[in-house]
Amino acid sequence: MNSFDVSDLSPQQIVELIGALNSDGILHALSGSTLKVSDEDSEAVSIAVSVMRRHTQAQNEGVERVRYDIREFHAYETAVLKEKLSALSIDFDITDGILSVPRSRESEVDIVINESEEALDSLEASQHASWEIHSGQRSPSCELCGQTPAAPIDLRRQVGMVVLLKTYRAEMTLCEACAAEAYKQFQKSTAIKGWTGVRSALMNPIVLGTNAVNRNKHRKKLQGGS
Numbered sequence: 001m002n003s004f005d006v007s008d009l010s011p012q013q014i015v016e017l018i019g020a021l022n023s024d025g026i027l028h029a030l031s032g033s034t035l036k037v038s039d040e041d042s043e044a045v046s047i048a049v050s051v052m053r054r055h056t057q058a059q060n061e062g063v064e065r066v067r068y069d070i071r072e073f074h075a076y077e078t079a080v081l082k083e084k085l086s087a088l089s090i091d092f093d094i095t096d097g098i099l100s101v102p103r104s105r106e107s108e109v110d111i112v113i114n115e116s117e118e119a120l121d122s123l124e125a126s127q128h129a130s131w132e133i134h135s136g137q138r139s140p141s142c143e144l145c146g147q148t149p150a151a152p153i154d155l156r157r158q159v160g161m162v163v164l165l166k167t168y169r170a171e172m173t174l175c176e177a178c179a180a181e182a183y184k185q186f187q188k189s190t191a192i193k194g195w196t197g198v199r200s201a202l203m204n205p206i207v208l209g210t211n212a213v214n215r216n217k218h219r220k221k222l223q224g225g226s
């Protein structure tokens with residue numbers, strides 16, 4: 001008799017394995033997580049177990065990484081993001097605009113992504129402010145209804161598909177009432193449409209969170225009159 005430890009196989013894999021042994025007429029006994037087979041069948045069973053084990057490992061490695069779609073990122077945002085990830089010694093990879101990081105660092109990466117977006121916002125705000133000073137431009141009016149005061153707002157929404165994912169981004173100058181309506185519609189479409197794809201399911205809380213942050217910033221801009 002030959003014994004195999006199958007404690008690292010999933011219940012589903014054990015069921016598959018036992019089913020295969022039964023259909024091949026291989027005499028076996030499973031007690032606890034120990035599988036016993038006769039010596040003459042042990043080589044075939046050994047191969048089957050190791051194939052299943054490799055499959056489990058590959059699955060775990062895939063699950064251990066989190067992916068973020070950063071294709072819509074501004075070059076400056078990406079640069080800040082890379083710098084911060086390196087500073088935190090987070091093992092990251094960016095291929096075709098998809099950032100991949102270990103799942104264990106996910107919450108840190110969420111923060112870093114928000115910080116990168118804020119870095120771009122403050123860069124744009126300071127560029128915009130100095131431009132206004134130089135041009136003597138007055139406070140802008142709402143793009144939708146023409147009222148003042150109005151301030152820029154950046155909203156995103158996401159449409160998830162099984163493989164692909166699209167982020168729509170709107171940068172508009174809006175008054176309080178129009179911003180409230182636009183925010184409501186963007187959050188709604190993100191919440192409904194954004195959960196279908198695997199990648200978009202990962203991204204979606206970030207989209208909703210970024211919209212909420214940007215909506216608050218817009219409110220402050222209006223209150224501050226800047």
Ligand SMILES: [Zn+2]
Pocket residue numbers: 142143144145146147174175176177178179
């Ligand atoms: Zn308006």
